[in-house]
Amino acid sequence: MVHSRSATNGLTPAPQARDFQEEVAKLIDVTTCIGCKACQVACSEWNDIRDTVGNNIGVYDNPNDLSAKSWTVMRFSEVEQNDKLEWLIRKDGCMHCSDPGCLKACPAEGAIIQYANGIVDFQSEQCIGCGYCIAGCPFNVPRLNPEDNRVYKCTLCVDRVVVGQEPACV
Template sequence: MASKGLLITPDICIGCRACQVACKEWNQLPASKTKNNGTHENPPDLDANNFNRIRFMEHADQKGVKWLFVSHRCMHCGEPACVQICPVGALIKDKDTGIVYYDKNKCIACHACKSACPFDIPRYDQGGKGKIAKCHLCIDRVRAGLTPACAKTCPTGAIRYGDRDALLKEAKAKKYKIYGETELGGLGVIFALTDSPKIYKLAESPKISESVAFWGSVLRTLVGRGDSTASTFVRYLAHKSTEK
């Protein structure tokens, strides 16, 4: 199977947030309590019950002020730092599709993946066992030959799903500036932009910290010892390694 991906085109997003609702519905995620903080952006951040949200932002230039609506979610990196650091193999990059998904049963809630991720994406179940939660590109739907729920629902084509190479070709043919073609080994979520990535709050030149490989190796060695003291120490070390 060819690598799969999403093509996000903020300029044709109308901020309807149907993609957020579709994601919650498919993944059976409950509502999070939020409050009005002076913007239509809601929820204010990703969390264990929100794998995808639309950032609302204003941009002013010589032509005037415009509203931008930009999808915020896991980028399904070609070289995922989260997979590199996870000491128990709970995060997995699917060989067929390139999707980065996870196995909650394996997750030991060490939270190392949060600091390793150059996009600060992983979130953790609150009030539960603190296990990983993020967009998994609807790998269950994809394996059944279906389109991810967000892309299936989007009424304008601002989120499109398909073969990554074909999506890239299409965006280039339309003369968009591409974000995600080569970053971090090539992202599974590609953005078609009309301005610089910074305007859309996309990290310019994202990098994996050199300490990720080191911590991944240390944590795996400790987990390999298999005793409960080691597991507690892993959680302590992982939290230390994630302090910013």
């Protein structure tokens, strides 16, 4: 007996529901960020991805980098300003470019798509694991999963956005 399986779930909109969508933009105001990393946790929870806990190397960054199982990472840099120690905080993740280099570089038809709303999404079941999308991304965001030899990155929670919700990290 053959059972059909899919990487999508009941919350994933049908392809026809993805065709007409209002354009989405991604703006992160780090001046309001307190460094709690709730966005990282929300991303992991919503997408049901669990990365291994890294080692403390003397910085607040954990995990240390994006991975196939960490699609959003907060980066912290310490600077001294007015005799006080300050944190500069940056959120790393897919920029959902209007002209995505990853999409241009990918030779696997249907592995990377850009929806009408601007979200750039990876269809992992179509990925051939060549890594061209990694080389094509100017922000070094997509990551190869050595377990299944497929590339993953932030989806901007397209499954939430198309039904009127915000991405989980917001």
